[in-house]
C-alpha cells in the first residue's frame with residue numbers, strides 16, 4: 001500500500017463506520033485467517049519503582065499509586081506463571097520489567113536465563129524491558145527471544161506531552177536495534193491520553209513507515225489510574241477503539257493487531273466488532289502488568305461464542321533456537337549506554353509529582 005498522508009489517514013479513520021469496517025475486514029481476510037486469534041500473557045517480572053515519568057503509568061516511582069516496587073522475579077517463579085498461561089491457551093508469554101533501559105549485569109543475565117527457560121516450553125517468548133542496545137538485542141536473540149515490545153506510545157508531537165525522561169528518537173533506535181536481529185518487533189501505542197485525531201494518524205503513519213512493519217501492534221485504551229497525571233481522563237469510547245483498530249489493519253495489513261489495555265471497559269460485543277475490524281490478538285490474564293484485565297475463562301467463552309480458534313505458537317515463523325550462555329557469541333560488554341533525557345517540562349506531570357510530596 002502506498003504511504004498515506006496525515007489528512008488521508010484522518011479521512012480513513014472518519015469514514016462512515018460500515019464502509020471503514022468493510023474495507024478493514026476485506027484487508028484482514030486477504031492476509032489472515034479471520035477466525036484465528038493469538039493469545040499472549042503478560043507477566044510483570046519487575047514491578048514498580050520505575051525512574052521514568054510516563055504520565056499514564058502507575059509504575060513510575062514519582063507518582064503515588066497503589067503499585068509498590070518489587071524486585072526481579074526468579075526464573076522458577078516466571079516459569080510457573082508461563083506454564084499456567086500455556087495451560088490457559090496462551091501461545092506467547094511477554095515479560096515486562098519497569099526499567100528505563102537494560103543494563104548489563106546480573107539482572108539482565110537472569111532475564112536471559114528466563115528467555116532460555118521459557119523458549120524450551122515451546123511458547124513464543126517476548127520481553128519489554130525498556131531501551132536496549134544492539135549487543136543486548138543480539139544476546140536476547142541468542143537466548144531464543146521471539147519478540148521484543150517497545151511501544152512508541154503516541155505521535156512524535158504528542159509524545160512530548162506525556163514523557164520527558166526519554167526521547168522518541170531513542171525509542172525508534174531501540175526498535176532499530178531489535179531489527180538487527182531475528183527478533184520480531186511489537187510496537188504500538190495508547191489512545192485516550194488527550195491526543196487529537198491527527199496525533200493518532202501520525203502514530204499509525206510512523207508505525208507504517210517502519211520497514212518491515214512491526215509484526216505486532218498493540219492498540220491500548222488508556223486505563224486512568226489514581227495517582228497518575230492522567231487519572232481524570234475520560235474513557236475511550238468503543239467507536240474510537242473500533243476505528244483505530246480498523247485504520248491500523250488497513251495501514252498494516254500483515255501485522256497482528258492486538259487489543260491490549262482497556263478491554264475491561266469494553267463489552268464482548270464491542271470486542272467482537274474489533275475482531276471484525278481486524279484485531280487478531282489479545283492479552284490474557286487477570287492483570288496487564290498492574291492494571292485490571294478480563295478473566296481468562298471469560299475470554300475463552302467469548303472465543304467459543306464467536307467461533308474464534310486459538311493461534312498455535314510459531315504459526316507465523318519458526319521457533320528461534322536457544323544458544324546456552326556458555327556457547328553464546330555475544331557476551332556482556334558492560335555497556336552503560338547514554339540514552340537521551342530530553343527534560344522538557346510537562347506541567348501535568350510536574351504538578352502530580354508535587355501533589356505527592
Ligand code: SF4
Pocket residue numbers: 050051052053054057058059060097098099100130
Ligand atoms: S511505562 Fe514503562 S518506562 Fe514508563 S514509567 Fe511505566 S514502567 Fe516506566
